[in-house]
Amino acid sequence: MERVVILKVGGSVITEKDKPFTVRTEGIQVVAEAIAEYSKPLFVVHGAGSFGHFLAKKYGLSRKPSNVKPEAVSEIRASVLKLNSIVVDAIQSKGVNLYWLQPYAFYRDERSREKLASLLMKLIEKGVSPLSFGDVIPTEDGFRIISGDEIVRDLASLLKPSRVVFATNVDGIYRNFRTDKKPIQEILVEDIKALVFRPVRDDVTGGMKGKLVETIRIAEIGVNVLFTNGLKKERLIKALKGKDPDGTLVKGRVVA
Ligand code: IPE
Numbered sequence: 460m461e462r463v464v465i466l467k468v469g470g471s472v473i474t475e476k477d478k479p480f481t482v483r484t485e486g487i488q489v490v491a492e493a494i495a496e497y498s499k500p501l502f503v504v505h506g507a508g509s510f511g512h513f514l515a516k517k518y519g520l521s522r523k524p525s526n527v528k529p530e531a532v533s534e535i536r537a538s539v540l541k542l543n544s545i546v547v548d549a550i551q552s553k554g555v556n557l558y559w560l561q562p563y564a565f566y567r568d569e570r571s572r573e574k575l576a577s578l579l580m581k582l583i584e585k586g587v588s589p590l591s592f593g594d595v596i597p598t599e600d601g602f603r604i605i606s607g608d609e610i611v612r613d614l615a616s617l618l619k620p621s622r623v624v625f626a627t628n629v630d631g632i633y634r635n636f637r638t639d640k641k642p643i644q645e646i647l648v649e650d651i652k653a654l655v656f657r658p659v660r661d662d663v664t665g666g667m668k669g670k671l672v673e674t675i676r677i678a679e680i681g682v683n684v685l686f687t688n689g690l691k692k693e694r695l696i697k698a699l700k701g702k703d704p705d706g707t708l709v710k711g712r713v714v715a
Contacts, residue, residue, distance in 0.1 A: 464699055468607075493696050521604055626687055
């Protein structure tokens with residue numbers, strides 16, 4: 460059985476990040492077509508973009524559990540699900556068979572990880588692509604945001620994919636986001652660590668620090684991570700196929 464590919468579609472590809480509750484229709488189309496043309500089962504995770512972050516900020520909800528007002532929880536969830544249904548419809552209308560999974564399904568019971576992994580792999584073997592998304596989830600100590608990047612990191616350790624692809628609205632990872640014209644082509648996980656945690660004020664990540672922290676954790680378990688522009692179909696397909704990407708390849712640590 461071929462190992463699966465995990466694709467994270469950033470909120471910046473499928474929504475207008477600066478306009479609350481606005482979809483980026485051409486981005487959704489590009490992603491849907493790329494997934495259909497790739498034509499092998501994938502695990503897709505998408506972000507919330509402007510359907511999630513504005514409300515999360517408004518209500519002060521973050522990745523740390525907190526006791527926010529009940530309306531915060533239901534409002535954010537409704538908004539995220541609205542975007543989710545648009546994305547799911549667009550992908551399925553291209554003939555891709557998805558199985559929609561709310562992230563809470565992965566996080567409610569740590570003990571059933573192996574069972575979950577085997578169920579997910581069965582779905583994939585049958586030609587059905589699971590799809591999940593950044594969301595708000597209940598915890599013992601209140602509600603919290605679970606980002607799509609965090610879900611991808613946890614899925615990577617669960618499923619040991621052949622690669623993880625992050626599709627964003629930029630071409631890759633830059634050494635200096637403000638001054639460099641081109642992104643880094645290929646980098647070892649050790650080197651990206653030095654880049655992300657170096658004590659200088661340059662904006663290395665262009666707001667991607669959280670994503671890079673998750674990337675390091677994924678690459679450290681031996682999985683390659685590719686960054687590509689999710690608004691460019693051919694590049695996205697190439698990255699999904701693991702071909703020399705137009706973007707950045709973060710080489711996973713070789714594990715014995
Ligand atoms: C955020 O998910 C989820 C909510 C704010 C509810 P992500 O963090 O994965 O979203 P993007 O990709 O940054 O937009």
